[in-house]
Amino acid sequence: MTVPRLFDRNGNAGPTVWADGQIVGGWIQRPDGKNAIEVARGLSSTHQLLLNEAIDQLQLVLGDAMVRARFPAPVQKDLFARA
Secondary structure, eight states: OOGGGGBOTTSOBOSEEEETTEEEEEEEEOTTSOEEEEESSOOOHHHHHHHHHHHHHHHHHHTTOOOOOSSOOHHHHHHHHHO
8 A cells, every 4th residue: 555545535534544644544333333443664573562552442432433434535445345
């Protein structure tokens, strides 16, 4: 995945994943409420562990609330297609 896939055709960014101050991927919330993540490059084992913890925390914070992008970026469309 390349970073431009995180932006819709008007230049608006979708939900992003960050590591060390850089955007490394994107995420969506599937219709079943679970989060799906795609990273642009391999993460170190430490970053992957932190990402997994952040996903769990996000799931707790969101609870039953659903997050939807009105105009999804390409990476979001692909993640929805895989759901």
